[in-house]
Amino acid sequence: MDVIGVALWVMVAGYMGGAGLALMAPSPRAVRVITGIGAVVGSAAGLAAALTVLATHRPFEAVLPNLAATTGGVAIRLDLLGALFLALVAAVSLPAAIYGIAYTAAYDGRRSLRAFGLMFNGFLLGMSLVPSAGNVFTFLLAWELMAVTSYFLVLTENEHSDTREAGLWYAAMTHFGFVLLVPMFLMMAPGADATTFADLRAGAAGLSPAARNGVFLLAVVAFGSKAGLVPLHVWLPRAHPAAPSHVSALMSGAMIKLGIYGLMRVTIDLLGTGPEWWGGVVLVAGSLTALVGVLYALAENDLKRLLAYSSVENIGVIALGIGAGLVLQSYGLHSLALVGFGAALLHSVNHACFKGLLFLATGNVVHRAHTRNMEHMGGLIKGMPQTAAFFLIGSAAAAALPPLNGFASEWMVFQALLSGAQIPRPEIAIGTPLAVGVLALTSGLAAACFVKAFGISFLALPRSDAAARAREVHWSTRAMMAVLALGCVVLGLEAPRALGHMYRIVDSLSPFPGAAPPSPATSGTGVWLLSPNGIARASPLLIACLLTLVVMVVAIAIRARGLAVRPADTWGCGRIRQTPRMEYTSSAFAEPLRRIFSELYRPTEDLSVIVHPESPYFVRSITYTSQVVPWLERALYDPVIRGVRTLATYVRRLQAGSVHLYLLYIAGALAVAFVSAWWAE
Amino acid sequence: MTRYLVLAGQTLVAVALAPALAGFIRWLKARLQGRRGAPPWQPYFDVRKLFGKEAVVSHTASWIFKATPFLVFGTTVVVASLVPVVVAQVSPFVVGDLFAAVYLLLLGTFFLALAGLDTGSPFGGMGASREMTVVALTEPTVALSIVALALNAGSTSFSQIVAHTLTQPSAALGPGHLLAFAALFIVTLAETGRLPVDNPSTHLELTMIHEAMVLEYSGPYLALIEWGAALKLLVFLTLAANLFMPWGIALSLAPMALLIGLVSVIAKLGVLAAAIAVLETRVAKLRLFRVPELLSVSFVLALLAVMSTFLAR
Numbered sequence: 001m002d003v004i005g006v007a008l009w010v011m012v013a014g015y016m017g018g019a020g021l022a023l024m025a026p027s028p029r030a031v032r033v034i035t036g037i038g039a040v041v042g043s044a045a046g047l048a049a050a051l052t053v054l055a056t057h058r059p060f061e062a063v064l065p066n067l068a069a070t071t072g073g074v075a076i077r078l079d080l081l082g083a084l085f086l087a088l089v090a091a092v093s094l095p096a097a098i099y100g101i102a103y104t105a106a107y108d109g110r111r112s113l114r115a116f117g118l119m120f121n122g123f124l125l126g127m128s129l130v131p132s133a134g135n136v137f138t139f140l141l142a143w144e145l146m147a148v149t150s151y152f153l154v155l156t157e158n159e160h161s162d163t164r165e166a167g168l169w170y171a172a173m174t175h176f177g178f179v180l181l182v183p184m185f186l187m188m189a190p191g192a193d194a195t196t197f198a199d200l201r202a203g204a205a206g207l208s209p210a211a212r213n214g215v216f217l218l219a220v221v222a223f224g225s226k227a228g229l230v231p232l233h234v235w236l237p238r239a240h241p242a243a244p245s246h247v248s249a250l251m252s253g254a255m256i257k258l259g260i261y262g263l264m265r266v267t268i269d270l271l272g273t274g275p276e277w278w279g280g281v282v283l284v285a286g287s288l289t290a291l292v293g294v295l296y297a298l299a300e301n302d303l304k305r306l307l308a309y310s311s312v313e314n315i316g317v318i319a320l321g322i323g324a325g326l327v328l329q330s331y332g333l334h335s336l337a338l339v340g341f342g343a344a345l346l347h348s349v350n351h352a353c354f355k356g357l358l359f360l361a362t363g364n365v366v367h368r369a370h371t372r373n374m375e376h377m378g379g380l381i382k383g384m385p386q387t388a389a390f391f392l393i394g395s396a397a398a399a400a401l402p403p404l405n406g407f408a409s410e411w412m413v414f415q416a417l418l419s420g421a422q423i424p425r426p427e428i429a430i431g432t433p434l435a436v437g438v439l440a441l442t443s444g445l446a447a448a449c450f451v452k453a454f455g456i457s458f459l460a461l462p463r464s465d466a467a468a469r470a471r472e473v474h475w476s477t478r479a480m481m482a483v484l485a486l487g488c489v490v491l492g493l494e495a496p497r498a499l500g501h502m503y504r505i506v507d508s509l510s511p512f513p514g515a516a517p518p519s520p521a522t523s524g525t526g527v528w529l530l531s532p533n534g535i536a537r538a539s540p541l542l543i544a545c546l547l548t549l550v551v552m553v554v555a556i557a558i559r560a561r562g563l564a565v566r567p568a569d570t571w572g573c574g575r576i577r578q579t580p581r582m583e584y585t586s587s588a589f590a591e592p593l594r595r596i597f598s599e600l601y602r603p604t605e606d607l608s609v610i611v612h613p614e615s616p617y618f619v620r621s622i623t624y625t626s627q628v629v630p631w632l633e634r635a636l637y638d639p640v641i642r643g644v645r646t647l648a649t650y651v652r653r654l655q656a657g658s659v660h661l662y663l664l665y666i667a668g669a670l671a672v673a674f675v676s677a678w679w680a681e
Numbered sequence: 682m683t684r685y686l687v688l689a690g691q692t693l694v695a696v697a698l699a700p701a702l703a704g705f706i707r708w709l710k711a712r713l714q715g716r717r718g719a720p721p722w723q724p725y726f727d728v729r730k731l732f733g734k735e736a737v738v739s740h741t742a743s744w745i746f747k748a749t750p751f752l753v754f755g756t757t758v759v760v761a762s763l764v765p766v767v768v769a770q771v772s773p774f775v776v777g778d779l780f781a782a783v784y785l786l787l788l789g790t791f792f793l794a795l796a797g798l799d800t801g802s803p804f805g806g807m808g809a810s811r812e813m814t815v816v817a818l819t820e821p822t823v824a825l826s827i828v829a830l831a832l833n834a835g836s837t838s839f840s841q842i843v844a845h846t847l848t849q850p851s852a853a854l855g856p857g858h859l860l861a862f863a864a865l866f867i868v869t870l871a872e873t874g875r876l877p878v879d880n881p882s883t884h885l886e887l888t889m890i891h892e893a894m895v896l897e898y899s900g901p902y903l904a905l906i907e908w909g910a911a912l913k914l915l916v917f918l919t920l921a922a923n924l925f926m927p928w929g930i931a932l933s934l935a936p937m938a939l940l941i942g943l944v945s946v947i948a949k950l951g952v953l954a955a956a957i958a959v960l961e962t963r964v965a966k967l968r969l970f971r972v973p974e975l976l977s978v979s980f981v982l983a984l985l986a987v988m989s990t991f992l993a994r
Contacts (some may be wrong), residue, residue: 022745088759097824102967103880214699279884330840334925379741381743381745388743392745396788396791397793399787400782400784400787401784401787401788401789401791402777402784402785407784410782410784411780411784414780414837415823415837418828418831418837421832421991426991426992429991430988433825433828433832433984433987434824434984435823435827435982437821437824437825437983437984438821439824440820440821440823440824440825441817441818441820441821443784443787443820444787444816444817444819444821445817446818447787447790447813447816447817448794448813448816448817449813450791451794451795451809451813452793452813453796454795455794455795455797455798455799455809456798459743459745459795459798459799459801460741460798460799460800460806461741461801530812531778531836531837531838533835533836535835535836535838535841536778536779536831536836536837536838536841537777537778537838538776538778538780538781539776539777540779542776543777543785544876545760546759546762546776547752547755547756547759547785550755550758550759551751551752551754551755551756554751554754554755554905555751558732558901558905561732561733561901563736563900563901564736564737564900565737565738565747566735566736566737566738567736567737567738567739567740568737568739568740568741569739570739570740570741570742570801570802571739571896571897572802578741578801578802580801582801582803583798583801583803583806584798584803584805584806584807584809584810586808588806588810589798589806589809589810590810591810592810592811592814592969592970593814593817595968595970596814596818596973659898666842671867
């Protein structure tokens with residue numbers, strides 16, 4: 001048992017201890033602290049184990065054959081890919097857990113914090129075990145633990161009907177994914193006693209092309225439903241806002257990435273990639289996801305829903321990187337494929353960092369403004385200057401602005417897509433520039449979206465009393481945001497080094513060992529992000545230095561001349577007093593884009609004007625409501641929901657409530673069992 | 682060392698020339714419209730005067746409002762340092778490629794839009810909303826124009842594209858290049874707030890985009906923003922000039938080559954500026970909701986450019 005094994009045991013013990021002791025703690029305050037300590041111990045140990053594996057490049061393996069022996073036992077295998085995602089989970093859960101100690105104080109005496117502590121630690125345990133799993137049973141067990149516990153966490157504020165509905169959607173979608181995972185693994189497993197991932201990898205080579213395609217499609221749909229690929233994203237904008245904010249940070253930052261992990265594990269590692277249409281499927285899904293995600297984010301007035309839709313968008317960007325890699329790999333362009341997969345991994349890490357930060361900051365905002373609706377916020381930068389600064393850093397990173405981390409990974413995805421031009425068949429190569437266009441539109445719209453998110457919530461005059469009175473929340477919450485904000489900056493400036501690690505991780509996967517010759521783009525790259533051919537390059541660090549230098553010089557020059565500033569009112573065309581009602585609102589900000597993309601939004605508009613009885617020229621009141629209709633969702637899901645309802649009404653006849661009927665069922669079931677046993681003889 | 686100096690010198694030339702370019706367009710427009718117009722060097726006087734004035738800042742505004750002018754000017758200067766203005770072969774010291782330039786400009790616009798919202802003025806919000814709309818819709822065209830160039834040159838690096846066009850002059854007149862040039866020209870008009878997308882000399886707030894967003898700025902802040910806007914125009918026109926017609930650009934650091942490079946870039950910028958001036962006297966501003974049609978035309982042009990590059994291979 002080496003140091004990694006010890007760290008993993010400490011991780012499991014920390015989470016389990018946090019979960020168990022939280023149930024027994026005497027006071028709400030003690031429950032919160034114990035929940036937090038357990039989670040902190042667990043995630044710190046998980047982080048240590050993952051970083052050790054990443055640093056030593058030596059996978060860690062352990063099997064507990066006696067635990068659930070019929071299924072092959074619990075097997076842990078932490079290779080580089082798994083370690084990266086374990087590190088990602090731990091790196092988000094560490095700040096989220098500490099943040100949660102102060103954040104959940106709002107629930108003191110109002111809800112069962114004990115149950116919350118149990119579920120929270122169970123959730124973290126499940127998320128940490130998914131990337132560490134070494135066989136099918138362990139993977140599915142961890143996957144289900146993660147799904148069930150997060151379902152209860154979503155239901156924390158279950159007095160709202162919205163929350164209950166979100167929980168239902170979430171439970172349905174996540175189990176839909178689970179139901180597909182089981183046949184996927186069954187198709188891959190060569191025998192009942194060979195269920196470790198190594199067996200599956202060895203068996204995948206012998207599968208027929210049809211079976212491989214089937215496994216791939218099941219993986220895309222099953223893991224896509226967890227990651228939030230359109231049109232399987234429907235639960236995301238419902239469940240993420242409903243959960244407490246640090247749980248949203250974990251779900252958006254870490255949990256949906258495990259869908260990406262599963263997709264990469266199965267398609268790249270276990271199946272060893274496939275024909276070019278696999279990449280095409282992922283590219284199309286990624287393009288659609290990125291665009292639909294960002295467009296719905298733009299139209300959203302609920303800050304947490306906006307962030308959830310933005311997560312959908314980022315999953316699309318990650319999928320574009322994976323798709324580019326799969327297509328390139330199918331043409332034997334290994335070193336180019338490496339760039340696509342590496343960019344996808346880097347964007348996963350970056351998104352975890354800035355989305356975690358944004359959700360934590362939003363948690364503080366919601367705590368003070370008592371609403372998630374941006375139309376009732378505004379001016380928060382005055383009362384909550386630090387939270388505002390952290391939210392701004394997160395927004396700029398999410399909008400892929402240099403030199404923050406979102407920029408580096410999107411730049412790499414661009415370069416990976418551009419190298420699609422080297423595919424020998426032009427009719428396929430021409431698809432990649434289209435993906436470049438989609439990605440560019442997405443990032444432009446994301447910039448607009450985050451100008452809206454930050455500008456409307458934090459700037460100008462407060463639109464409600466609560467927003468005007470808002471003050472900073474407990475220092476520990478701000479400290480945790482500072483950690484994640486620092487992560488955004490460091491991952492941005494040091495992106496070339498981080499990318500080098502990602503390349504090594506991808507290189508360790510089964511299709512790659514020795515296949516990718518070292519090129520300038522994939523070996524150590526110093527301060528430069530390099531395109532695959534090594535000619536085009538960009539350096540976030542040098543850009544930051546140059547930008548700082550220019551700004552400093554200009555600022556000093558202007559200060560030296562003397563900068564006289566006179567405070568005055570905002571200019572207002574002669575109006576007497578400026579009120580918040582004059583400000584541009586969140587809906588108004590998005591209006592031009594809502595009109596341009598009205599085919600997607602199909603907004604309903606309802607205008608009622610009440611005029612004076614004497615003369616129609618005097619208006620008493622105007623009411624205008626407009627809502628975005630998620631027609632795409634309705635068209636896809638309404639028939640399914642109707643079908644389930646109809647089926648349920650038929651099934652209900654079986655449950656007539658009569659004991660005699662139930663006795664008959666039992667007798668019938670026994671008879672069927674006997675007959676089938678006899679048949680099998 | 683010389684390379685650093687040349688790079689810094691070329692950036693300073695761009696920064697110094699920018700107001701003259703804006704002034705030249707204004708002057709030529711006035712002449713074309715039968716007015717006498719202010720001399721081309723008028724913007725220098727304007728900037729100097731603004732630097733000497735006090736700045737009026739709204740009570741409502743936060744530090745974002747005060748930091749934005751510096752950031753906008755700074756990002757534009759950094760972008761100017763990436764672009765081959767006079768000399769193309771300084772690549773070891775250029776910190777980014779075309780995509781980096783686009784995202785740096787987006788950084789400036791991001792903060793400018795936030796500053797527009799910061800004062801709480803409805804005009805600022807309107808400008809910010811419209812500016813972000815236009816910018817978002819131009820991004821795919823910019824990206825596809827870059828792709829069209831990069832497919833020929835094999836890279837998104839500025840110097841590589843210039844070098845490739847110089848070695849293969851026939852490619853510069855090929856359909857891919859011409860279509861991408863047309864697309865990028867339309868984008869230039871949209872990104873730099875020219876007619877028919879935005880009117881730089883409007884006095885009616887409701888029709889403004891860029892001017893509405895910066896309505897609250899005054900004094901040295903306004904000077905930085907105006908200078909930055911002029912520099913952005915110069916950067917875009919230099920891109921159009923030197924990526925598509927790089928002839929004359931210096932390839933070595935010899936003084937004669939640098940001189941020829943400087944003269945040729947001024948001449949090329951003069952031609953493009955004259956084209957903008959003529960265009961601005963001939964067309965009317967589009968309604969805001971007709972702008973997407975114009976931008977989708979430019980997108981289609983860029984897409985055709987990419988397609989023709991594939992077909993030509």
